[in-house]
Amino acid sequence: MSDFRTVALDAARAAGRLLFDERRGVRRIEHKGAINIVTEMDRRAESLIVERLHAAFPDHAVLAEESGAIAARAGGGAEYRWHIDPLDGTTNYAHGVPIYAVSIALEHAGEVVLGVAYDPSHDECWVGERGRGATLNDEPIRVSAVSSLDRSLLVTGFPYDIRTTDRTNLPEYALLSMRSQAVRRLGSAVLDLCYVACGRLEAFWELLLSPWDMAAGGLIVLEAGGRVTDLWGAPWRLEEPSIVASNGLVHDAILAALRDARRPDRAAQSRSSAPAARPG
Numbered sequence: 001m002s003d004f005r006t007v008a009l010d011a012a013r014a015a016g017r018l019l020f021d022e023r024r025g026v027r028r029i030e031h032k033g034a035i036n037i038v039t040e041m042d043r044r045a046e047s048l049i050v051e052r053l054h055a056a057f058p059d060h061a062v063l064a065e066e067s068g069a070i071a072a073r074a075g076g077g078a079e080y081r082w083h084i085d086p087l088d089g090t091t092n093y094a095h096g097v098p099i100y101a102v103s104i105a106l107e108h109a110g111e112v113v114l115g116v117a118y119d120p121s122h123d124e125c126w127v128g129e130r131g132r133g134a135t136l137n138d139e140p141i142r143v144s145a146v147s148s149l150d151r152s153l154l155v156t157g158f159p160y161d162i163r164t165t166d167r168t169n170l171p172e173y174a175l176l177s178m179r180s181q182a183v184r185r186l187g188s189a190v191l192d193l194c195y196v197a198c199g200r201l202e203a204f205w206e207l208l209l210s211p212w213d214m215a216a217g218g219l220i221v222l223e224a225g226g227r228v229t230d231l232w233g234a235p236w237r238l239e240e241p242s243i244v245a246s247n248g249l250v251h252d253a254i255l256a257a258l259r260d261a262r263r264p265d266r267a268a269q270s271r272s273s274a275p276a277a278r279p280g
Helices: 002-021 040-056 090-094 170-179 189-197 211-223 251-262 264-273
Strands: 029-031 037-039 061-064 068-070 080-088 101-108 111-119 124-129 133-136 153-156 182-184 203-206 227-229 243-246
Touching: 002 040, 002 080, 002 101, 002 111, 002 124, 037 040, 037 090, 040 061, 040 080, 040 101, 061 211, 080 090, 080 189, 080 211, 101 189, 101 211, 111 189, 111 211, 124 189, 124 211, 133 189, 133 211, 153 170, 153 189, 170 182, 170 251, 189 203, 189 211, 189 243, 203 251, 211 227, 211 243, 227 251, 243 251
Parallel strands: 061 080, 153 182, 153 203
Antiparallel strands: 029 037, 061 068, 080 101, 101 111, 111 124, 124 133, 203 243, 227 243
């Protein structure tokens, strides 16, 4: 595992430095949807990471946000697969908001065994290794000890198709805003998860994520002593797009609130009164 960790850390930091050094450049922005964007920096950072991983592990497969599935260079069935989000928080980055990160995770036999997340704006690097705990800049971290939902600071995100889908997350956002101390929206799922892992936030939920969005952060939360499930409380799986991650102490209360928000009468009421939210 030490070789995997070393290479992943090197790739994450190199990609992060590239993003940070080029942060003031003129962005070339393409739209993957009405509000879902990609920049040339997403692709440059992803290419750097893939090259470093395949140079070290040619028999590993890769699943990357911009390139999709990439077969192992050595051919055959890959026992290991890397999940890469080269720039989690693209909208923030494109607007000059310093809330974005590089996310790299390693999956072995269907289980995430390593997660690395690097925030170059603040030079913060989180690492989680299956069965070995989690760290922030090489110091052990733990989830918070807050045990009541009304004293919890939460974080969430919204789907890119919020303008056209019925699953907007707005009813859930409205209800949990009333039951918690507050709900934030940072614009980077991996940082949301890492902030839960190191105790800055009590919980994160989102209705629709891709594997590369949550692979690294989900493991880091678990290794920091937290709890990670899907929206219904079942064990966390990369194949399931919903996620609830918490310090464990407020997890059941959040699941109950999410169930309440999905009730037809509650959802209709929340949609009519929820504050506007802007994805990013």
